Amino acid sequence: MSRPDCDQFAEIFLRDTPMMDLRAPLEFKKGAFPHTVSLPLMTDQERAKVGTCYKKQGQDEAIKLGHQLVSGRIKDERMEKWLAFARANPDGYLYCWRGGLRSQTVQQWLKDAGCDYPRIVGGYKALRRFLIDTQERIVADSSFRILAGHTGCAKTDLLNTLPDTIDLEGLANHRGSTFGKRPSGQPPQLDFENSLAIALFRQNHARPQAKILLEDESMLIGRCAIPDNLRAKMAEAPLIIVESTLEERVEHSFRNYILNKLEEWQQAEGEEQGFAAFADDLTQSLFKIRKRLGGVRFQTLNDLLQQALAEQEKGDNSLHREWIRILLDDYYDPMYNYQMTLKKGPVEFRGTAADIKAYLNDH
Structure with missing residues (x-):
């Protein structure tokens, strides 16, 4: 038939x-x-x-x-x-x-x-x-929460263990920061918008009254732009803030941007070419923020990065923690603290990942 x-x-x-x-x-x-x-x-x-x-x-x-x-x-x-x-x-x-x-x-x-x-x-x-109309309706009718926190506090990892969430970075195939490029590349903007609309639709269909939890993002995730209507709702949504120590954030960033990123590049390009692509990725990412870092600080960090890459090629990757720690403490943390002063949404809850899981289970 x-x-x-x-x-x-x-x-x-x-x-x-x-x-x-x-x-x-x-x-x-x-x-x-x-x-x-x-x-x-x-x-x-x-x-x-x-x-x-x-x-x-x-x-x-x-x-x-x-x-x-x-x-x-x-x-x-x-x-x-x-x-x-x-x-x-x-x-x-x-x-x-x-x-x-x-x-x-x-x-x-x-x-x-x-x-x-x-x-x-x-x-x-x-x-x-259909997807454009659906996205506009759901964004207008839904309540959102934003998972915020300093760079490196494993927000995405936490998000993916919680209910009623949409992983914007996953949809954009990007880790979200200047260093967030992935070897497999990003989808075109329209693909990203279509996937986002489908994710919103499925979440709304399954639990129409649930508050949707999204990670705090800037307007662009790599080159994928979050739609304006969703950005506006995110800017006013209540904040769930992840608290984590600097050392914990250094370790997470080391795993995410050194160990995992190298593995992805080597899977895509092979061991030798993959390492070269990985080293170029990190070098170019740091270069992109050189003006915001200032000449002296950029040069210091770049020297540390190149030294860490040279040692990593010999088998010791531990030196990466040094430039990561400085970058988090001197660059990302002040930028995050300033951005938090601009937030319109109230702080609903703050705590460790375990605290947040317990809180959201009851709320």
Whole structure:
């Protein structure tokens, strides 16, 4: 029994429904959804040719050219991929930009091959509109709390052990600070916004009355910008402040930004190239804040960092703690203390990670 085309967007996102995106690769790179695979009807070059034909000669000629470009062996190869996706994902859907010609064409070709596969009514544009409207509604209607604390107090680790939370740094694939770059890179802004809207929707659907806990973030997490309406709500939300000693924060930063970061780079690039990329990552990150550090302090920290990297390459990574301690104490802590004076939200609770867990279990 064939399934109908779908306009039940809430169910699509609540169920992590697999979808094949028939748009051109460039369109997919600008923005897509989780659990979606790029299986374009046309390459970027083919789409550009059809677009030019459409402008000069009209729709009928553009459609004719499209069928010429995607025919024979090229069509057969793409059909194999579409059929393989349909077989592997019998509960999935296909879509294009507006649910028009591209998705209807592929849908018909699949049907001719004996595969009746449904499409998303309205395509990417309708799915995106649903998420924008949903995000705006949930942000307006929900209550938030903000998990704050000095750099290195393991806020993200704590956040991920608590209920009713959304990990913004996880969605942005970035650790949040100047040193937060990850080897696997960040999603495009639209992907980040789509994933955030889905996370808000799922959280709200599961527990509509719950206060949502978010980590204190600046406007940008790496290059991913938090939407303005959410930033405004976060700025006025009550604060849950994590308290941690400087030594604890040094150790956490050492694990996070030295041990874990090196492991990620070496997994991505191999042992030798991974270490070189890791060293360059740290060096470039420190260089980015040189003006705010001032010339003398930057030079001191950079000398310590380069010495630590040289010793680490020989097998001793312990020297990293020295520049991390200075950076936290002299740079990040004063900046955090100043930013706290600008907060509009009241301090609801402060304490250690264990204190906060106990408090939130009762509140």
